[in-house]
Amino acid sequence: MEKILLVDDERWVRTALKWSINKLNLPLQVVHECKNGLEALDWIKHHDVDLVLTDIRMPIMDGLMFVKELEALKEKPDVIVISVHDEFQFVQKALRSGVIDYLLKPVEDDDLKICLDKWLDKRKQVIEQNDPPRYKEELDSSTIERVLAYIEKTPLSQITLKDVAKNVHMNPSYLSQLFKQQLNKKFVDHITELRIEESKRLLLSTSLRLSEIADRVGYSDLAYFSNNFKKIAGCSPSEFRKSRAGDPLVKSKY
Known part of the structure; x- marks a missing residue:
């Protein structure tokens, strides 16, 4: 800064x-x-x-x-x-x-x-x-910090690569490459992980329907949400809610 x-x-x-x-x-x-x-x-x-x-x-x-x-x-x-x-x-x-x-x-x-x-x-x-290598490293690190700060304060349903890139004044394609280079994961994978983690919290702490939770974390298609959830969590959203609902230790985590 x-x-x-x-x-x-x-x-x-x-x-x-x-x-x-x-x-x-x-x-x-x-x-x-x-x-x-x-x-x-x-x-x-x-x-x-x-x-x-x-x-x-x-x-x-x-x-x-x-x-x-x-x-x-x-x-x-x-x-x-x-x-x-x-x-x-x-x-x-x-x-x-x-x-x-x-x-x-x-x-x-x-x-x-x-x-x-x-x-x-x-x-x-x-x-x-004056100092090209060090400056580029500092600039890249600063950019990613701003990206993560923007993601943290923005509702998951509103996050897109294009909007994030616009916020940090960068080409979306270049930002995608920089994100992978700096964090060793793709931008889309990072957002998916955040969405699934938030959906877990909502499954255990609210009575929202699956479609409402999906929409809240950025999925307009319930089937697509369920597939992504299962890939990461190892079970469907409904199975996750049913199997974990009675566990106080799990509830306290979320």
């Missing part, structure tokens, strides 16, 4: 930006917020951060002076400035000072996503050029 610092004197602006960034589902994390450039400068001197989103007009130390002061640091983060329409002359100064991009208030989600996507792409290229 790339680390972001938000700098704006208005708390509601910082809150809105953080909420918008989290909603984009990008490999980014807002790690801190500051009210002005001086506070941000002091914080950066003692913490690692990859990207700063800063307002231009702020008390104590404005965005332009903040950007100028960052130049003195040995390792400085990338900066995106945020301004209103009538401040473009200040944006031009900021860009000449090394700022990589700018956003206009009020910041729209689409504009924010385009801006952050562009920054992520540039950062990937730079890191990959």
Whole structure:
């Protein structure tokens, strides 16, 4: 996850930006917020951060002076400035000072996503050029972590390879290969295992009909669900429910 610092004197602006960034589902994390450039400068001197989103007009130390002061640091983060329409002359100064991009208030989600996507792409290229093997390994590992996190929070009935690939900005075919390489199992097999495990829990802890359980875990065809269940569990769903229903140890597991 790339680390972001938000700098704006208005708390509601910082809150809105953080909420918008989290909603984009990008490999980014807002790690801190500051009210002005001086506070941000002091914080950066003692913490690692990859990207700063800063307002231009702020008390104590404005965005332009903040950007100028960052130049003195040995390792400085990338900066995106945020301004209103009538401040473009200040944006031009900021860009000449090394700022990589700018956003206009009020910041729209689409504009924010385009801006952050562009920054992520540039950062990937730079890191990959500096250390290609290690970067690829870290990127692959990070991608799979995001895939597993997405699967965990998404209802099993709604999970498809295409949707997961879209969520992590990757080609479905390549993601399928990467999943097999990283976890030593196919994506479809992993999802099937999760669906059968969840169906076991529902068989033992609810009175739902088999068709309802099948639909809940992502099977529209009851026969197909039963066949997959039998392949993994060694018995049919109804046999599983009947043979395990009276076992308190099994019930406690699910």
